[in-house]
Amino acid sequence: MVGCNQADNQAVAEQEVPQSKPVAMEHNIDIWPELNLPVKKDPEIERKISEYLAKMTLEQKVAQMIQPEIRDITVADMRKYGFGSYLNGGGSFPNNDKHSTPDDWINLAEAMYQASMDDSEDGIAIPTMWGTDAVHGHNNVIGATLFPHNIGLGAANNPELLEQIAAITATEVMVTGIDWVFAPTVAVVRDDRWGRTYEGYSEDPEIVREYSAAIVRGLQGAAEKDFLGDSRVISTVKHFVGDGGTENGDDQGNNLASEQELYDIHAQGYVGGLSAGSQSVMASFNSWHGEKNHGNKYLLTDVLKDKMGFDGFVVGDWNGHGQIPGCTNDNCSQTINAGLDIFMVPTDAWKPLYENTIAQVKSGEIPMSRIDDAVSRILRVKLRAGLFEKPSPANRPVSGKLELIGAAEHRAVARQAVRESLVLLKNKGNVLPLNPTQKILMAGDGADNIGKQSGGWTITWQGTGNTNEDFPGGTSIYAGFEKAVKAAGGDIELAADGNYKVKPDVAVVVFGEEPYAEGIGDIDNLEYQRGNKKDLALLKKLKAEGIPVVSVFISGRPMWVNAELNASDAFVAAWLPGSEGQGIADVLLTNEKGKVQHDFVGKLSFSWPKSANQATVNRNDEDYAPLLPYGFGLQYGDDNVLADDLDETVTKSADADQPLVLFEHAAKAPWALTMMSGTEVSLVNSSVVELGSIKLQTMDKDVQEDARTITFAGNDKAMVALRGNFVEDLRRYSENQSAITLLVRKDQEFSDKVYLEMHCDEEGCQTRVDITEKMAGFTIDEWQVLSVDLKCFTDQGLNIARTTLPFGISTSGSGIVSFADIKLAPNKASTALISCQ
CATH class of the missing domain: 2.60.120.430 (Galactose-binding lectin)
Incomplete structure (x- = not known):
């Protein structure tokens, strides 16, 4: 996942994804480091774990390893089985209501917790945990602060800001009584055709490693101070490992990196996150040389647990265990034996999976020692998080403080993040910054569209089906401009189609990709609006009318936009800025006296392609030749580097004629x-x-x-x-x-x-x-x-x-x-x- 892959909502439930045959390969465990983890085993906690294991039945232990989804279980199920955890997937809400209030979230958390502590049916009282996808803020909850997606934060390259963002996210999550967040995503994206590119901070592991540590500290608190305190949540570094390096950028595909490359490029986020004390790791859907990671004992046990020393738990992704050859969603001993500790098992497959796992332990197919190890890890994290001592979710110090959801001080940090994430790619004739006393036209279908500027994993899984009314407290890009321009005494007109009433001095056109999430977002080349160049037509229309054009490009990845660049006097990569669109006006507009308010500071953390097929151009490549390199980003007064004659020829890919x-x-x-x-x-x-x-x-x-x-x-x-x-x-x-x-x-x-x-x-x-x-x-x-x-x-x-x-x-x-x-x-x-x- 970044979370949770909702694939079973597609055409076929419980579908096994066909796999390429695993390639036998020699491993070199010496490549991997022994980490000096900051959270050491506590003898008192280990004693308590032993006491619980001694009195738990097999059924109680297996229940700790089952994580169902809120659409598929009831409070009565929790009371009967005592699940160790549960989750809400993207687009899943209490009462199946998108507009559930924070109180609704708290009430469900409280009911599930109380059911888990009721030993009348399952015979034991162990607090359950609720896990959620809070990947750019508490993004499932109406009214929460939504930060820029990771790709924009990578351009900001500000670890201190990232730690602050993570701490705010943890607070807003804790307001709703939730204990655990499925973040950070530490994928190092090597092929921008991947639909999850925007979930990565960079194509290079350097930023990812540093950010991972910062986010873990922000979510959990520093290991030596406020660790998993009252306004902190359990973090998850994910997805282990190599999800950003699959062939052709295919989601859940096959990574063919050497073991050295797997460590050097794709594992650095785990070095950072685990070294900061992250207590959970999520297994990845992808394969490594044909072997599904959910069933890869070498990676999950030999590398992660034994060599790197990770003593928290490994959770699966959305029915990821069912993709292992020979497994189904309701039957998979292989993944437990490989080192998975918690099955993420949405849909009603949880019950037969629970029963089949118990039977497999009784038959010896799964060793009891493996069950005890998994449960020990789950209990260790719960004890470290204080879940046995903390009040119930509705009674925790931050819980119910609804004024913290989307608080002004939280939105101010998100607005700062928007400003710092913007990258200026072109500025011909220094058309930017704009004086707000001018007549400004705001055009493009992204100008007044908070859902579009927020992207996927925003209220709904794919980020679709939302209107501005679904973002109370949020600000569209147009609304930010309107406030600033009117305050300065200027004129601004909104016309998405560019058909203005009064000819403007300048047009700001906001356009870009429609929201998408995993799987749905995969594309086969980077050409923007391939086959339907409506945004290019809008830019050309305005240019033909003698109006300077400033393009603000909304996207989850760098894209081939040579034609759009040629038709723009200035071009800003805004990525997916989230709910605080006014941060863009802060940078693009001066004050009424013409003084710059905020200069551009963002730099490309992804190389910008010079052709539609240049999807795998990455820093330090031997034949590195992008249109704009990693680290590029203009500031006001810099010389413009892009002319208006970039090659607009669409070239075929090398395999274009292959069946x-x-x-x-x-x-x-x-x-x-x-x-x-x-x-x-x-x-x-x-x-x-x-x-x-x-x-x-x-x-x-x-x-x-x-x-x-x-x-x-x-x-x-x-x-x-x-x-x-x-x-x-x-x-x-x-x-x-x-x-x-x-x-x-x-x-x-x-x-x-x-x-x-x-x-x-x-x-x-x-x-x-x-x-x-x-x-x-x-x-x-x-x-x-x-x-x-x-x-x-x-x-x-x-x-x-x-x-x-x-x-x-x-x-x-x-x-x-x-x-x-x-x-x-x-x-x-x-x-x-x-x-x-």
Whole structure:
């Protein structure tokens, strides 16, 4: 996660993500350091742990290792089982109400705590912990202070400010009675196509290591002073390890770094965070050389616990254990044996997981010593945090002090963070700073949009569906300008589309990426508004009218914006500034006398690309040649370095003409084979699967089980499909005139129409092409190529940038067909069996 990956809310619940085969590799434990951790084992705490272990039943111990989600358990469940912890995922609220008040949060925390301390059913009283994703402030709670996302804070390069931000976040979290925060994210992002780029502080480990320590100190308090005190929370450094270095920037993908690189680049945030005393570590969804980290004993136990000396607990990510080959969401001994201490198990899978884990301990599949070690770690953290002695959540010193949620002094720090995070990329003719006595036009759809400027992990998981009314106390970028301009006696007009009533002296255009979070945010190149350059058109319109243009770019990553830079007199990278948009006016506007209020101090902590395909340009690369380098950032009076003639040519990536293999012997990651019959959907997880009106089984075409045979009974609409947990950006294949191609063998004629389907995640985006006539012309029992131009789907409204189902074959009739070798093949559209060119 930064938190919690809500993948089970996508097409398929409990989906195992197909994995590349782990590559056997030699490890070198000497690469990893022995850390001098500041929080030492306390003999009195260790004695108490031993006493608890001696009297706990197996059931009570396993309950400590289960972390359900608030949508999937009740207070009665907590009383019966005594879970060691629980969480709310992104976009999850008490009473399932987005507008739950802080009192609602406190009431749920209190009820869960009291249930955990009630030993009438589970036979023991051990306080539970509530974990939450507070990743740029207490971002699930309406009215909380929202700080810039990590990418902006990285540009500020101010560890003292970061510690202050973390302390404020801890206070606002404690107001709602919550004990534990899933932060900081210490990913070192090496490929900016990754949808979680904005959760990283930098492409370089230097800032990340320092920031990690600062945030842990801010959240937990310094180890030697106020450690886990009344306004502090338990921190989590995450995600261990290498999530920022996956191939092609694929979320939850495969990291192929050497072990030395894994330590030197991706592990430095753990060196910083653990050295500051962080008490929990979250395992990562990604794989390292094909082995899922949730099941990697070498990393979780040998490296993290034994060599680095970490004695807190390791928590899983959102059903991450279910992605280990051989595991499901409700059954996975491998991850416990590898070193995971707490299953994060949202959905109703928690109950069978609890029962299966107990059975696996009884059978010896999981050693009792491993259970005792996990529970010892959980209890150690709870005892260090004082949870056994502190009052209940509703009665803690900070709890219920609602005036602290979004307090003015908290917002002032967030406003400072906005100012320090801004990076000035272009300033031709010193158009900036602007005098507020001018006539200023505010344009662009981000000008008066707090949700857009705050990005993902903002109230909702993806940060979508919010309006300015959802941010009481917050300020849009326009509102900040309006206040300053009116105070100075100037004129300001808001016109998102640029159609002003009075011609302005200057236009400030605020535009950029729409909010997104993990998975959904993955893209396949860095071109901004690829295929729909509406913001560029706005900039050019204003320029053509003789108006100087200042661009304020909202984004979760550096993007290829050469055309937008050319059309701008000044260009500011504002990242995702959060709820305090007036911080931008503080820097861009002088006072009424023309004096600079705040100069730019932000510097790029991510290199800025010179082409759409330059997604992996990172500081210290041998062939380092970005448009703007790491550390770049103008101040007022500096010479401008960017002319108006940057190359706007869109170049193809090196692999642009390579086919995308969707199925070859088996489904290729991130896709998985599924079946649908009527309204039922099932994952294909064995060689023969039947569901309602459909049956799927493996068959041998050239080698063992390299193809599949579908038998449609004709009782209902049925389909076999490849589905993913997240949307995938497949635009390069429509741009390259691709076709979807597969080998098919008709084994029995169809009694009704048969279709090839592609879906995206938008409403009404389930497109299909009728292949009945072509199938009818195929010879029975003969393998033949079926190919369909992708334009046939996009012409029907498929948003191929947001594909969730790249292949499906469906019918309401009966028939039998076998298939193999499914791919998207570039430059095959015009010659496809069904072409729409």
